[in-house]
Amino acid sequence: MEAAATEDRHEQEGKTTVVALDESEQSLYALSWALQTINFRESDKLLLLHAKSSPISSAALAGPGYVLSSEMIISMERAQEREINAFMSKAMELCKEKQVNSEKYVVPGDARDVICEVVEKLHANVLVVGSHGYGAVKRVLLGSVSDYCAHRVKCPVVIVKKPSKKADQEKH
């Protein structure tokens, strides 16, 4: 069995799971799902990947003719930095609780490109991504990040949907 042979090699080398995070509850749920569902061994690694968009490009969504001073840009960048750090620390803490080796990667760029590039470069074994993160406006304009990645990366992709509270109540 080909998959079994590949598995034997990974058993020694350790597998790399990439979880794409974007400060949304959706992506934190995707991480929790991965920690609970995937069978992590000691040699395995979970990579917490955050694509950091430029605060200027985010501000551009406010409309054309919106001018930012350099102080405003620096201030926005610092605020973004603090938010990302707090979020990533929370994510690292969840991994620690489950005794899963984790590393964080904050990479500047568009989430779609960053995720596909990192997954490819690291020869990741699985990519976990929330179904509805990365901003509603961009999703309408460019399609969902999860769809984009599912079509482009070579490894298995898990698209995690956070169940609505109503659906969860109905189920139990």
Place this chain on the structure above:
Amino acid sequence: MEAAATEDRHEQEGKTTVVALDESEQSLYALSWALQTINFRESDKLLLLHAKSSPISSAALAGPGYVLSSEMIISMERAQEREINAFMSKAMELCKEKQVNSEKYVVPGDARDVICEVVEKLHANVLVVGSHGYGAVKRVLLGSVSDYCAHRVKCPVVIVKKPSKKADQEKH
């Protein structure tokens, strides 16, 4: 943490993983991936789901005006039955090797509808599906089954791509 609370309930009840199979190598690889990657507990269940298309609708792809006698239909149905049974036995065997509780479901109908309906009905916790099964012609006409299901089911969906031999060699 909401996901953790849901997990506590599943710990007692057992989780249901649905793996969609279609007699392709791609879907058998998806099953192997699930068995190696997902953390199955004793109370968990793996459901091997096969959507059985009518042999008549498959034959219709040969073109209009193609007439089948009732003997031919019966013969095709029997051959399909044998193939499915052999494939599902192989799949059950893989689960047994990994000591994972499995059940097989062969449901008549179109794969897209069958998979979504069964996942919904059983409140499955995760759906695993190969990225390129279920026939090339249908995929061109209707889009891939994995895309269809990823957009419709409420639970996390794993889209498993079987790596090409070349890609696997490059990696190791």
